[in-house]
Amino acid sequence: MRAVTAAEMRELDRQAIEEYGIPGLVLMENAGRSVVQEALEMLGQARGRQVTVFIGKGNNGGDGLVAARHLHNLGAEVKVLSLAPLEEISGDAAVNLAIWQRMGQRVYYAGREEDLNAVRLFLVKTDLIIDAIYGTGFQGKVRESVSKIFDVINASGKPVLAVDIPSGLHADTGQVGGNCVQATRTVTFALPKLGLLVEPGAGLCGELKVADISIPAVLLDNEQLKRHLLDAAMVASWLPVRRSTDHKGDFGHVLVVAGAAGYSGAAVLCALAAARAGAGLVTLAVPASLQPVVSTMAPEIMTLALPQTDRQTISTEAWPVIKKMLERCQVLALGPGLTTHPETVDMVRELLPQIGVPVVLDADGLNALVGRTAIFRQLKAPLVITPHPGEMARLLGVAPAEVQEKRLALAEETAARWRLTLVLKGARTLVACPDGTLYINPTGNPGMASGGSGDVLTGVIAGLLAQGLTAGEAAAAGVYAHGLAGDLAAGEKGPQGMLAGDILHYLPRAWQVIKQAGLLAG
The missing domain is CATH 3.40.50.10260 (YjeF N-terminal domain)
Structure with a gap:
């Protein structure tokens, strides 16, 4: 609507x-x-x-x-x-x-x-x-x-x-x-x-x-009326039809570059969410010492060891490995659990302008670009960024209160200026596209204010991009399904004590609800 x-x-x-x-x-x-x-x-x-x-x-x-x-x-x-x-x-x-x-x-x-x-x-x-x-x-x-x-x-x-x-x-x-x-x-x-x-x-x-x-x-x-309130039928209209002859190669390959010592959970949540969003293949690239750990945490996900710093974060030497892997992938999800180690920050800054596939950038991937937002305009492929209000404030150099007071205007202005799709998280998450299209998400609840929830969202958006949705469609469908999964989880478990893993668990049911709404609307 x-x-x-x-x-x-x-x-x-x-x-x-x-x-x-x-x-x-x-x-x-x-x-x-x-x-x-x-x-x-x-x-x-x-x-x-x-x-x-x-x-x-x-x-x-x-x-x-x-x-x-x-x-x-x-x-x-x-x-x-x-x-x-x-x-x-x-x-x-x-x-x-x-x-x-x-x-x-x-x-x-x-x-x-x-x-x-x-x-x-x-x-x-x-x-x-x-x-x-x-x-x-x-x-x-x-x-x-x-x-x-x-x-x-x-x-x-x-x-x-x-x-x-x-x-x-x-x-x-x-x-x-x-x-x-x-x-x-x-x-x-x-x-x-x-x-x-x-x-x-x-x-x-x-x-x-x-x-x-x-x-x-x-x-x-x-x-010409470019602002929309998301609903299930709209999201269902964007989802690809799965035919009986399709195989995993038909639904895209996501590369998730994430994680550091102490933050392997963020990387795994993101990768599993991409799979739960329907991506056919997901590879999780982490610092080499973390590979054995994440392999046991997510058996459905392929893993890749990357060169690391002495603090077990991804080093600048990882770029050639990532570049080679991207030749086989359709989407890159970058940021969850990376940390702001100086060498990892340099890796992000060097990597982004050279990527030729759509990118979903979150968490420390965004923090690496504070003061360097000109890089956004250098990207060759579609970019989706998913800041919470604090991250958005740091990127813009303003107070978090100003972001909250001017959410609509800042989201639309920033997406147009940086030529990207912006997901401004929070109550009633906004998805602003560079052409002026805006989506407002009605799903979600306070129980989702839990560590790892944003990592799941990044993975969901990346998984949808891999299946051929546009950046705006993937971001909008992702926030809607992510919030709906959270609502389904809260409905059965209650919001108190909900975990990001609960959102991940309820994603398949959320897709069922969305597709049913699409059938009824059709």
Whole structure:
């Protein structure tokens, strides 16, 4: 499913109204009715229930007024509270205000600080709060009097249904403008807004529902809308079909260059994950003294001994061995457990510009390029990098907090500038491609915050690349399947104490779920 900025959504609305002739009032009516549908699910029934609708002066408030009308007609006791003076309500919202008033219904003004106690009283017996105050056009910070209303709503303990977006949330970034309504459920219209899909917005919107308000499908599936929320059917469409005549040579050969003394586990997890992703062959290249160890840890994986330093890390002398091996492989995974030994760092820096196959670079492979990011632009083949926020901060020379605050913008800008596919890990992992395509991943859970989880992801992406997926497809499919495997593991084991090996164990089941979704979608 595509995801949009506030400006892109406004353009879709404009095209629906001006080019297809769908009146704005029709779109507003459809939006309001979709709010009613969600409200009825939350209430069970309308008759005898009490609903408080908070509105602002814009179209979001108009959607709330439509919902108020229909809920009233269905037998609910509805109170409408406006945080804007009624004379400021204009356009299609004013039409619906007039309808509400002609029905003999009142709108209470609650935009002053002295109205707080009255608002608290309204909410005492309320069964559902509908938040239709600010829409996707909100920018900046909420004013203090409105912020206090938000506090009252959030402290009420009542379920909250947000209209299009929780008020106070920035639609493009998911950041909060000083204060924000905490929704139990959000019904957004036509397509999800970016701010609802990334943290902290994803956590503030509660359960997210996307409602059809009759915008023509041809507009919603416009190729110029390059941001996507990943789902299983999309991932399934990228996976290769396995025919009865296929053999291991048809699914690619991955070379994993990883490991050092004390870090053999990272190397093995990465190699096994590439195999679990479907690669036909996987060779794990490690410092020579580690080869006997990793051979016993992963019998399904071929191993290769590399020249090593006195600290049992990969030395610069390993380059000719790696180069020769790459003549037989389709993908290189580089980085897990390498360490930042100076000679190993030099090996990474010398190796990368000379590689002619797609590369997945992670962990110490990324650390080796801090201050040397110009190397990214020297690569001849597709590159996928998979930093967590701390690694991303080191690469960019900024504070980790800045990475978290500007995840979307930094991911897109960096992928374009460095001409690579960027996987920015974390809650709602982002996959940014150099052509501007962005994927947002909804799978995964806090139980995956465990050592080795990133090594598994690197292997999964490499295994998919080996099977012929593009860099963007492999990265997006990899993060989705990796997160889904983590969700399946957490569902059976619980998130506490989950290990990276659990993600590895549940990967085959994750692929089954994904392929089943593809069959249903087809």
